[in-house]
Amino acid sequence: MSLVKVTLKVMPKPEVLDSAGRAVAEVLKKNKFNLQSCRVGKSIELELEDSPNLKKDILKMAEFVLYNPLVEQIEILNEGELS
Amino acid sequence: MKPVGVLRFLGTNCDLDVFGALESLEASPQWLWYEDQFNPADYSGFVLPGGFSYGDYLRSGALAAKAPVMKSLEEANSKGQPILGICNGFQILCEAQMLPGALIKNKGLKFIDRFVDLKSVTQSAWGFDQKIHIPIAHGDGCYFATDDVVKSLFDNDQVWLTYEDNPNGSVKDIAGLLNKNKNVAALMPHPERAMNSWMGSRDGLVLLNQFLELR
């Protein structure tokens, strides 16, 4: 079995207030940087054995604990590379 | 003696406590607002109080370190004026690279509020003999630096305070740090919360007096 690396991006949902993003944007704007908005999320790297159900397994893990669907959304960044 | 400047950022929340403690020690504190620059020569020393500047968003202290007032503080530093950072003040000084290393999430991943025992390590004028008992209150208080930096801290007598019973996973139990020049000092615990026996301890006086005597 080969190991694959999966990168997940967890972001606050668009309709949900992102407190951190708001604060970071304010400071950047104050320092004369030109930007419209900023949102702060996190990325998660998983290393696991490849399997035919890989995507399903990852989503299961995501739902189990990796993100809170009420306020966050998740995306598999390197989905194209996975079998 | 000239006044002590107390830096105030958006979200700083131990500002009034530190101001009050300095007043009680007759150090004539004065506010320094984050958006303003100042003339270092007008002050005898500076304190960066604790407490969640910019909500601790992005990284603790990172956003405050970019405030205009920090440019003047850097100038004061280059002149060797005494600067004391408490808790979030410590984090800001690290982010502003006026102290080496970084403060990261506590080892237990939780915010911790409790009294701790500290001892002084440095042989410099910041050192003292007695053990002291004062509170900590932080989520990002685990001091981290690479091995070579840690070694240089001890080689250069920069370790100010260590925990007797490490609460947060700090490398080498470091609770307080000095810069190479020994004019900048910072600690995670809160001396301003240990000024009277009814607060549970008066040991904070030792630390604040140490700073005030060096002016």
Place this chain on the structure above:
Amino acid sequence: MELNEKLKKYRMSRVEYQKACDLVGHELDGIEWPLFSSLWSEHCSYKSSKVHLKKFAKLPSQNVLEGFGENAGVVDLGEGERVAFKMESHNHPSFIEPVQGAATGVGGILRDIFTMNARPILLANYLCFGDVKADRMEELVQGVVKGISGYGNSVGVANVTGKTEFHKSYNENILVNALALGYYSSEKKVFTSRESLPGHWIVYVGAHTGRDGIHGASMASQSFDGDSEASRPTVQIGDPFYEKLLIESCLEVMDRNLVESIQDMGAAGLTSSSFEMASKAKVGLKIDLDQVPLRDSTMSPEDVLLSESQERMLLIIKPENYDEIVKVFKKWNLEATRIGEVLSENKVYLHWHGELLTAIDPDLLVDGAPEYDRPFVEESNSYADFKAQSLTGADYSKTLLKVLSSPQGMSKSWIYDQYDQRVGAKTAFGCEAPYGVVRLPESERFIGMALGCRPEVMRLSSSLGAMDAIFHPALQLASGGFKPVAVTDCLNYGNPEVPEVMGQFKTSVESMIEACAALEVPVISGNVSLYNETAGKSITPTPSIGMLGLQSQEMDLVQDHFQEPNNPVFLLACPQVFWNGLWAEMNNIAPQASGTLDAAKVSEFINLVYSHAHYFKSSKVVSRFGLGYHLSLMTGQCGFKSSGNFNLSFDETFYQIIVECSKETLSLSETPSKPHLMFHDFIEAGFDVALLGETTETSDMIFDDNVKFKSTELQEAHQKGWGDAFKRL
């Protein structure tokens, strides 16, 4: 949409709909629907509880500066100092999303305090969770604590006391009640929400409005139906950093007298804040809803009216102060926007891009809200007569250690270590003590905050439980020399349409009033949370209490653990109610109880304890699990050795208090050889005074030759409970 669908969407009954139509003189139309739906919800209108809450008004009120009807109650503490305080529930949102639900609960209660120009200096919280092994409970505990600590620590208000309960009746409806207290030094003025005059401007301040929590108020006025997943609104997100900016900026504009009146946009958002302001001040308003700063430009006027986005305020100002106000908020990185003006005609005009959406008399929505005297059934207290149980030495020893590590008896320091208890540099006693203590900056007097309501007593009897919810914290305060000054409450009950629940509610209110009247303390603020019910099962009726005490005598602080070796330890008692208590409940033994509470007698006892507190080195009120459990919590620094026969039991007696006195104090009493004489007044009044034993150099607890405990084993048992209950935390 046909009528039935609309009634469902807006959670209105047909009867109420008809009443609304009669008031406005036509079928409800457009924006009138959301207005009536939210303002007539249980949450905003108190329609089921008002008839009973009115009874609180007859309590003494000479030191009350503001009471019900304002954002928070305000009491005068003398010497120019005043405090504002209030407790509020955030139960439903915390069950749905514990972190943000609890965080926004803290944020909301803080805004209620600083809108009145009081600087928040103290937070407390009363939490009820389900059985520790119940579904989701670990997640809920972790989330709620994270929410409270994350918000309170960051905003910088010390969380000085808390109470945490676990019981299966909260499995599907947890309780998160947050209390905040704010301080006025002598030069600060009390602001209210009713000072507006025609010609004044309405100014919106703080965070932009998003879709958060739309229909939250009407949701909180319904039982969970198991389908709450689908019906939940967008979660409200709290930003403590923004709140901190709001605190400082709002206090600054009030301090400089730039505003007339100020109101938080809480439940039902802009709707309730504006209509309630208009109704209270007997004025009208013109509001341009399109001027409200939005986070999402596609929002409809209905969304804008009902959004429960956090950290927003409504200001009423004189037009000439506008520029200065904008400047102050800008300094704190916040926006202030004019969104309307105050009219003399008692009507609210809502506009959207020039179009008039409605013109409606605010009194129809506020004073016109339905008020019900719902049918109730008085509780029948069916429990067996109390028979005292004594255990053998060996059984008692084993069981005490078990009790110390049980969910009901274990240390909750896992929770409290995560709260900043000392920010503000005013804290004398934090969460580890039975009540919180902070020092008032100007007069340097201490105030105490004690939380009340023992759910197990409520399960025994609503009338006993509700009286005890007042007496128990009052005795705790008195044991440290604090005189009870005022009370806030948060009345958490099930479905008011169930007559048994309404009976519990009515009995509770009347019993609380009886206890408060005996102590001569007013209830100055509070909140009611109904419909804490899932699939027909209601929570334990839980009237949580926050009681403020003031220490005005010259004395040292009284600690809650033994201070020095060789001091005598007494038990002072006003024995009135005896029962087999929480220990029996834990072991599924049927409740047994005897006796009643004589409010006058209990108050007399509490007053005597208060006036003798300067004799105490340490003290502790004996409650759940009886005497041995509480003695064990007092050992550590010193030990305890019993001087006589000890009743080895977990039974409980209302009310008893353990006190440690110093030998020096004894020699000061009239006859040193008879130390009891120090408590002469207690004996005179018919209360019990007994010498229990003395404190010892070693930290062990010794009842007799066969029953002894090492302090370390007691501590260990007390600390290990949390890990046993929650494996992952």
